[in-house]
Amino acid sequence: MLIINNAGYESLRRHGEETYPFECCGALLGRITDHGREVEAVVRCSNTRVDRPQDRYSIDPKELLRLQRQADEQGLEIVGFYHSHPDHPARWSQTDLAEAHWLGCSYVITSVEAGQATQTRSFVLAGATEDEKRLEPEKITTLSCVES
Amino acid sequence: MATTVRIPASLRNFTDGQGLIEVSGDSVEAALASLLQKHPSLKSQLCTDDGRLRAFVNVFLNDEDVRFLEKTETAIKPGDTITIVPSIAGGCRQG
Secondary structure, three states: EEEEEHHHHHHHHHHHHHOOOOOOEEEEEEEEEEOEEEEEEOOOOOOOOOOHHHHHHHHHHHHHHHHHHHHHHOEEEEEEEEEEEEEEOOOOOOHHOOOOOHHHHHHEEEEEEEEEEEEEEEEEEEEEOOHHHHEEEOEEEEEOOOOO | OOOEEEHHHHHHHHOOOOOOEEEEEOEEHHHHHHHHHHHHHHHHHHHHHHHHHHHOOOEEEEOOOOOOHHHHHHHHHOOEEEEEOOOOOOOOOOO
């Protein structure tokens, strides 16, 4: 299960609307608990696939290095990633599976139709090894933030 | 001071849960060999059958991607940090 607060959830959906008709992408920092992957921060990234951003995304490895360090400094982990599917359903493609390598992490996909975010779904990269990996649907639980 | 390899959470099942691993060697290649000697199950995750790093495995020496240095032949010194970062990519259409 992916647990994320409403602000983070809306942020990643808005990101897909802002980059439409191109794919957006970003990372989810948080903690892995008995309940699942709990997101503490949604970090927007640039899509480096300028050759075909309408149906591809890629995150610069150097940006990933910075994200890894940011997570370390905050006592967090990279627990997942997100991207959008412009005018395409919120289901993983063979390209998404082939290019997914973070076992145990969530891959969140938002369908953006005519510039409006519609369905958002999450899939966990399951399997014990790279050769056995598969994307399985998982529940998204959104939480309201309450200021104390 | 040894060289440290940082392992992302997604690969820690293969390192007994360790995120920071001290290794020996005077090159990135030697350091990775030291890492795989300590954690042999990592090999199939990081390397192809012929022993080359898989294309999606990015290896950084401190702040630099070793592909832009001398690749795995890049020399290292005590205190350096090697970070392994699997790539992130995809897209809504196949092909």
